[in-house]
Amino acid sequence: MSSGHRLPGMPGAVAVALPDGVFAAYAPIGALETPEQPAGDVGRGLPRWRVAERVGARRLLTTLVGAVAPTGTGHLAVGSRAGGQPYLPDRPDLEVSLAHSGGVVAAAVHTRGGAVGVDVQEPYPVGDALVRRCCPQGAVALLRHDRSTRDAAVARIWTVQESCAKATGRGLGIRPWRIPVGPDQEHGWWRHLRWRTLPPTGGTPWSCAWEPIDDRKGATP
Template sequence: MESRSASAALRRPLYIEGPRGPWTQVRDEVVRSGSALLVAMLDEWPGGGGRPGIDGRADDDGWSTDTGRNGPRLRRLLGGEWPRYAALTNEAIRRRFVASRILLKEAAGAVLGTPAELLELSVTPSGRPYLRGYGQVDITLSHTEEILLVGITTRGVMGVDVEQADRTLVSGQAPPHICTPWEQEYLLSLPEAERGEALVRFWTLKEAYTKAIGQGLRFAFNGFCFGAEDGLPRLLSADGVPRAAGAGEEWSFATHWVRGRHIAAVALYDSGTGGVMEPRRAVLDEAVCRMFGYE
């Protein structure tokens, strides 16, 4: 059997081409390694790129984005979030909202063996998404205008971030509010043409880490930094010094290129439980599912 180590959980992301999945691959990946990283291109989803639905059908699989008489399955999936969705007026935001909810809930449903429509998505006071009643599964989300990135794990907690590689974060190349003095020195040692991409890589790693700990942008980004060891990012103290042996070993980090234009980062905290080998056994009783019309 393949190792369920934390490093195995940070393998390259799976591409999800639309509401049809492939969700079985997501489930298999989580069973195998304890975690999965998922990427969706928004123009491949309902309403994207001028498409009203998958394969040009306006109500394919019930995922119509019409807020009127169509889209019954979408209404069930969104549940309490339907009024929020119906009130959105910007088409790009509406499309991203729908795609993110389908991606999160269908992926979690596949892992849990539970119909996506029965899962309720909520957020913590810090804005971190979670599934009510399913503490054995942690979820995380990031997006650009073009891409959705979702992480799902049964090993502990996870954070993700994705940015366009050539994004200009600030006018300077080594901003002190983002980088520690050690990182500033490192960036300035690089050829000027490489600094922007390196800064985006630092940024995405820091975003992923602070999302995982539930702090996000409230956490001072210049209070910690990242180096590299054996080709993988490593969390360092603010002065660039590695932590004491054994300290922080429960954390794993990785970055990936997405379609050659974006950088995705993932941070995973392994709680040491080894993950939930059969997460679907810890969910709704089959009789409850049947009561709601799901077999």
């Protein structure tokens, strides 16, 4: 699968291939409308728009897995671990991640079983304090930009920080805003994770972080 690959049955969805057997996909919820819903809990008692996001993200994930790591037949169930991380009960060989924001959903799968995290964030107005918190080293430069440019940059930085946090399995518990990401940085490393910002489709930033795998030695340093 090359960058920008279209997923079958989802004309608005785009999937990208990353190193180490990692694949990520992004789609507006409207591209995922289907009479069927993926098996698994999607959040009983939540508002309808929130349920639509969760259903859409799971539909995107199961379609992505079917395209890059097919096996068997039938629909994949998507479960949630105690900490809230998604997983595939029927595919313990895979690690997965989900995200949704502002009518856009994203999914990622690590086909070699390493940790993976994906995040998408619709830009929204941010104050000076949040700019300094998320990007302390680049805050001075960011604060010189017009508000829309600044908001988009902070959203992109946050997707990197959150995708790394998700890949650790601890989420906000690691205080992701402390993860260093430069305002113009498009790829890098944090601890044992590799990360990359991905081409925004429709203007909504998204990023993926994953654990590189060396088939001979296990996780690469």
